[in-house]
Amino acid sequence: MGLNDLPEELLREIAKVGGPKVRNKFRKTTSHRFHAVANGLITSLRGKDIGVLRTIKEGKYPLLKTLDLSDLQSGYIGAQELAAWLRDPNCQLTSLDLSENRLGDAGAQELAAALPDPNCKLTSLDLSGNRLGDAGAQELVAALRDPNCKLTSLDLSENRLGDAGAQKLVAALRDPNCKLTSLGLSGNRLGDAGAQELVAALRDPNCKLTSLDLSGNTLGEEDAGELAAALRDPNCKLTSLDLMGNEIDDAGARALAAALCDPNCQLTSLDLMGNEIGDAGARALAAALRDPNCQLTSLDLGWNEIGDAGARALAAALPDPNYKLTSLDLGWNEIGDAAKAELRALADSSGRAVVVD
Numbered sequence: 289m290g291l292n293d294l295p296e297e298l299l300r301e302i303a304k305v306g307g308p309k310v311r312n313k314f315r316k317t318t319s320h321r322f323h324a325v326a327n328g329l330i331t332s333l334r335g336k337d338i339g340v341l342r343t344i345k346e347g348k349y350p351l352l353k354t355l356d357l358s359d360l361q362s363g364y365i366g367a368q369e370l371a372a373w374l375r376d377p378n379c380q381l382t383s384l385d386l387s388e389n390r391l392g393d394a395g396a397q398e399l400a401a402a403l404p405d406p407n408c409k410l411t412s413l414d415l416s417g418n419r420l421g422d423a424g425a426q427e428l429v430a431a432l433r434d435p436n437c438k439l440t441s442l443d444l445s446e447n448r449l450g451d452a453g454a455q456k457l458v459a460a461l462r463d464p465n466c467k468l469t470s471l472g473l474s475g476n477r478l479g480d481a482g483a484q485e486l487v488a489a490l491r492d493p494n495c496k497l498t499s500l501d502l503s504g505n506t507l508g509e510e511d512a513g514e515l516a517a518a519l520r521d522p523n524c525k526l527t528s529l530d531l532m533g534n535e536i537d538d539a540g541a542r543a544l545a546a547a548l549c550d551p552n553c554q555l556t557s558l559d560l561m562g563n564e565i566g567d568a569g570a571r572a573l574a575a576a577l578r579d580p581n582c583q584l585t586s587l588d589l590g591w592n593e594i595g596d597a598g599a600r601a602l603a604a605a606l607p608d609p610n611y612k613l614t615s616l617d618l619g620w621n622e623i624g625d626a627a628k629a630e631l632r633a634l635a636d637s638s639g640r641a642v643v644v645d
Contacts, residue, residue, distance in 0.1 A: 454482030512540030541569025570598025
């Protein structure tokens with residue numbers, strides 16, 4: 289009996305566990321069948337164009353779980369095709385990246401209509417950079433509130449949601465059927481109204497978010513204070529908060545530092561890169577890092593206005609037994625060479641990871 293006569297089950301085992309020599313011989317002998325089996329084992333794929341859907345629908349990748357179609361500019365037509373496929377009982381996709389595809393509200397509405405379908409298995413959806421506005425947000429919110437929707441991660445960064453879109457999303461976050469644990473809203477022109485609504489949702493017992501990205505939204509001192517109050521709330525489940533590229537100053541940093549010392553605060557990762565934090569804010573954060581209640585393991589303070597005094601305060605926290613950071617980024621601040629040297633020396637002696645430019 290030749291290799292071409294082997295049963296399909298054995299071919300699959302050869303493809304999975306056979307050594308290089310076995311696989312090379314197998315390819316030469318039964319190239320067509322080998323590639324058919326290999327494709328059948330692929331679970332992740334990066335598509336070069338929307339035409340890959342036709343191949344997928346033909347059953348070439350029956351175990352495909354993750355599909356990256358980012359930056360294909362597929363538009364509304366692509367969204368229609370994808371939405372139809374997501375409803376197919378043979379579709380096994382759990383993760384879909386459609387970032388930078390010019391879907392617009394119409395495309396978002398097509399996809400949103402597929403999410404509540406019992407056959408749709410998506411748990412992660414990236415729609416960043418797709419020119420979505422209020423109308424698209426409204427349809428997505430309706431889908432998130434449906435008990436059949438399985439999404440736990442949704443990225444809507446770099447769209448046009450504004451306050452109105454954010455306020456619509458809040459209705460979903462408060463709904464007991466919504467399963468979202470991760471939400472990306474970077475660069476969405478959120479104002480005070482939208483930010484305040486989102487913060488209020490974090491305190492709702494039905495909100496399940498553990499990761500929130502609000503970077504690039506011009507949030508300031510007042511918004512930081514509202515977030516700090518939410519972090520103290522026992523209903524808030526956030527462990528990761530991204531506030532990069534906002535307008536948070538020393539007062540905002542002090543408010544966040546106080547929240548980190550609260551026993552209800554569960555944050556382990558905080559990104560404050562590219563804000564307006566100086567020495568006073570750095571000192572407040574350094575004090576928080578020494579508090580036994582502080583759970584932070586990652587803190588990014590790069591591209592702020594921290595000088596020698598703030599750097600030395602953070603350096604002094606490094607040897608503290610309550611200090612839990614495994615990553616501290618202080619790159620591109622206003623720290624002098626002497627203070628940088630002190631920081632590096634203390635980091636080395638205490639075995640801590642610190643980045644300075």
